[in-house]
Amino acid sequence: MRGRTISKLFSKSPFGPTQMHLKKALECAMELRPLFEAALASDTERQEAVTERIDELEHETDLLKNEIRDTLPRSLFLPVDRRDLLELIHMQDSIADSTQEVAGLLALKQLQLPDDLKPLVMELIEEILVTCDMASAIGSEMDELAETSFGGPEAERVLAMINQLDDYETKSDVIGVQLSKALFAHEDEMKATDVMLWYNIFFTAGQVANYAERMGNRLRLLIAHV
Amino acid sequence: MGFETVLILTLASVFGFYMAWNIGANDVANAMGTSVGSKALTLKQAILVAAVFEFAGAFLVGSHVTDTVRKGMIDLSVFTSMEDGVNILMYGMLASLLAAGAWLQVATYFGWPVSTTHSIVGAIVGFGVVAGGASGVAWGKIGQIVMSWVASPLLSGTIGFLVFSGIRRTIINVPDPVRATKRWAPLYVFLVFAILTLVTLFKGLKNLKLDLSLPEALLVASAVGAVASVLGSVLIRRVRVGAVSDDGPSLAPMGGDLRAMVKHVRKIRSMVTPEVQKDVEGIQEDIDGLMEKVRQSEASINTREEYRFVEKVFAYLQILSACFVAFAHGANDVANAIGPFAAVVALARDGSAALEGKTAVPVWILLVGGAGIVVGLSMWGWRVMATIGQKITELTPSRGFAAEFAAATTIVMASRLGIPISTTHTLVGAVLGVGLARGMESLNRRVVRDIVASWVVTLPAGAGLSIVFFFVIKGAFRAFGG
Numbered sequence: 001m002r003g004r005t006i007s008k009l010f011s012k013s014p015f016g017p018t019q020m021h022l023k024k025a026l027e028c029a030m031e032l033r034p035l036f037e038a039a040l041a042s043d044t045e046r047q048e049a050v051t052e053r054i055d056e057l058e059h060e061t062d063l064l065k066n067e068i069r070d071t072l073p074r075s076l077f078l079p080v081d082r083r084d085l086l087e088l089i090h091m092q093d094s095i096a097d098s099t100q101e102v103a104g105l106l107a108l109k110q111l112q113l114p115d116d117l118k119p120l121v122m123e124l125i126e127e128i129l130v131t132c133d134m135a136s137a138i139g140s141e142m143d144e145l146a147e148t149s150f151g152g153p154e155a156e157r158v159l160a161m162i163n164q165l166d167d168y169e170t171k172s173d174v175i176g177v178q179l180s181k182a183l184f185a186h187e188d189e190m191k192a193t194d195v196m197l198w199y200n201i202f203f204t205a206g207q208v209a210n211y212a213e214r215m216g217n218r219l220r221l222l223i224a225h226v
Numbered sequence: 227m228g229f230e231t232v233l234i235l236t237l238a239s240v241f242g243f244y245m246a247w248n249i250g251a252n253d254v255a256n257a258m259g260t261s262v263g264s265k266a267l268t269l270k271q272a273i274l275v276a277a278v279f280e281f282a283g284a285f286l287v288g289s290h291v292t293d294t295v296r297k298g299m300i301d302l303s304v305f306t307s308m309e310d311g312v313n314i315l316m317y318g319m320l321a322s323l324l325a326a327g328a329w330l331q332v333a334t335y336f337g338w339p340v341s342t343t344h345s346i347v348g349a350i351v352g353f354g355v356v357a358g359g360a361s362g363v364a365w366g367k368i369g370q371i372v373m374s375w376v377a378s379p380l381l382s383g384t385i386g387f388l389v390f391s392g393i394r395r396t397i398i399n400v401p402d403p404v405r406a407t408k409r410w411a412p413l414y415v416f417l418v419f420a421i422l423t424l425v426t427l428f429k430g431l432k433n434l435k436l437d438l439s440l441p442e443a444l445l446v447a448s449a450v451g452a453v454a455s456v457l458g459s460v461l462i463r464r465v466r467v468g469a470v471s472d473d474g475p476s477l478a479p480m481g482g483d484l485r486a487m488v489k490h491v492r493k494i495r496s497m498v499t500p501e502v503q504k505d506v507e508g509i510q511e512d513i514d515g516l517m518e519k520v521r522q523s524e525a526s527i528n529t530r531e532e533y534r535f536v537e538k539v540f541a542y543l544q545i546l547s548a549c550f551v552a553f554a555h556g557a558n559d560v561a562n563a564i565g566p567f568a569a570v571v572a573l574a575r576d577g578s579a580a581l582e583g584k585t586a587v588p589v590w591i592l593l594v595g596g597a598g599i600v601v602g603l604s605m606w607g608w609r610v611m612a613t614i615g616q617k618i619t620e621l622t623p624s625r626g627f628a629a630e631f632a633a634a635t636t637i638v639m640a641s642r643l644g645i646p647i648s649t650t651h652t653l654v655g656a657v658l659g660v661g662l663a664r665g666m667e668s669l670n671r672r673v674v675r676d677i678v679a680s681w682v683v684t685l686p687a688g689a690g691l692s693i694v695f696f697f698v699i700k701g702a703f704r705a706f707g708g
Contacts, residue, residue: 076668152398
């Protein structure tokens with residue numbers, strides 16, 4: 001039917017699905033808290049259950065990512081740079097990927113951590129999750145941004161939120177360094193492999209916040225590129 | 227009137243009505259689909275608006291393009307000096323109508339992107355060349371028309387870009403969109419009414435014996451626009467959106483501190499003895515509850531309500547622009563059906579003299595064309611419109627208004643100049659223009675390829691078919707009359 005010309009002109013907006021994708025990735029990251037609670041308490045059963053849930057959420061995030069990429073052919077005409085959008089989705093995806101990696105590292109072997117480090121670990125996790133929470137607040141602005149064509153006071157508001165996101169991420173970095181120092185202070189009484197494995201786990205957990213921040217900065221570019 | 231003449235007139239009426247039906251069945255849906263898609267109009271409202279304004283456009287301003295189609299594209303002197311030229315012209319016009327109608331049917335069946343306008347222009351050129359030789363076609367006029375097919379999407383795209391950029395600057399990207407809407411929306415009302423009135427009145431209403439000169443028309447148009455915009459601004463003030471955030475100051479600014487509190491309380495919980503842990507958990511629950519409220523507040527503070535107001539006002543404005551589009555479409559596209567029909571009627575009545583003088587298009591023919599569009603719309607067009615409306619879900623009224631306004635302005639200008647252009651292509655140009663102003667969330671650029679394909683494919687196809695039908699009809703009448 002000839003009416004197709006006009007209806008073919010409009011394709012599905014990628015911004016709603018992108019928002020969904022971020023939500024799913026952050027939902028995955030939120031499992032870091034139960035994961036570490038279980039791991040630090042050496043509650044293997046619970047840790048396995050949480051790891052399974054993380055794998056599930058990561059998989060769902062991947063599915064959403066593929067779905068969005070499939071609907072973003074080169075012939076699409078978007079109000080933002082297509083590459084910026086793809087990068088943004090990549091960053092979001094890395095949030096879930098890093099979370100899964102942390103769970104994987106924790107499951108490698110039965111690990112013990114000196115008790116005095118545990119509060120600091122939970123503090124790191126809380127700081128990472130605060131960063132994720134901020135990222136989620138930013139993500140919920142996505143549709144609004146599209147509605148205001150990525151400009152005006154709405155864009156400025158989101159930019160301010162991204163600045164705050166950067167601050168939270170910096171704080172989690174600082175705690176990460178503190179934690180690493182405290183960890184290496186125990187190097188004489190721990191196995192070297194355990195120290196390195198813990199170090200790796202803390203670093204990878206920090207990557208979750210790091211990718212949340214980079215997601216924000218991709219969004220910043222997306223807004224800036226007219 | 228001989229039997230042959232009666233037969234020719236009957237055929238012309240049937241083919242003309244069939245073309246008009248086709249336009250109503252397919253093209254109107256393209257023109258109005260954006261309104262249904264953005265939910266500015268329900269399907270029923272869209273059909274009603276289309277019926278009324280398509281008819282008005284066809285009846286009031288349709289004669290200009292009709293004149294071009296019936297006698298502007300072929301060089302009449304070649305035919306009037308030809309032996310039996312009047313009959314040949316009549317056969318040719320019949321063949322053109324039949325060819326365009328048949329081609330549209332075929333293309334519709336296969337889902338090819340074609341335009342009614344291009345079909346009829348191709349068909350008339352086709353028969354013009356075989357019947358009158360290369361000199362039988364008014365190539366100057368044809369060149370003008372073909373150039374306008376490139377120019378019209380560009381022009382509507384430019385207007386769409388400017389209008390939406392204007393809306394962005396004045397209404398969307400400002401600190402107080404609600405106040406800005408109240409201030410600026412009347413301007414857009416003014417523009418719609420002023421342009422519509424200007425085009426209709428300036429030498430437009432020949433049928434009503436109401437030809438105003440440019441200054442007169444400008445004056446009346448401004449007056450009509452001014453009255454409409456005053457009325458509009460009064461009405462806009464009465465627009466309300468449900469539950470404008472009156473629930474006190476927003477919780478959102480607390481977000482940062484509260485997030486820190488959540489973190490600290492969790493930390494405390496992991497350090498205290500089990501007896502104290504219960505108390506800390508109580509605090510934690512309270513804070514979590516508050517945090518949930520803050521999240522909701524963060525999600526809804528912004529502007530969300532304000533933009534709902536803006537879009538609601540634009541939904542009303544888009545009703546105006548939809549009327550405008552329907553009017554413009556009727557004015558331009560009715561000619562595709564009744565141009566050749568009117569030519570046949572005039573030739574049958576007055577012979578070759580009919581086309582040389584400045585005779586107006588008979589009113590009853592315009593009525594037939596308008597009626598054909600409305601019948602096609604009510605029988606089939608609503609179905610197409612419903613389909614399009616379901617597919618266009620990402621369009622908001624402010625975008626729809628900008629695109630429709632741009633398209634309608636372009637079409638109505640072309641109509642006044644007597645140039646048959648494609649409504650669909652013009653609308654596509656307008657939507658892309660709004661998209662360039664960062665107004666659209668996602669558009670499919672491949673449609674531009676379809677448009678070019680439509681130019682390349684439809685013209686030769688229409689021409690070829692009309693040549694075949696011309697010889698068939700001529701042969702039939704010769705054998706029959708012979």
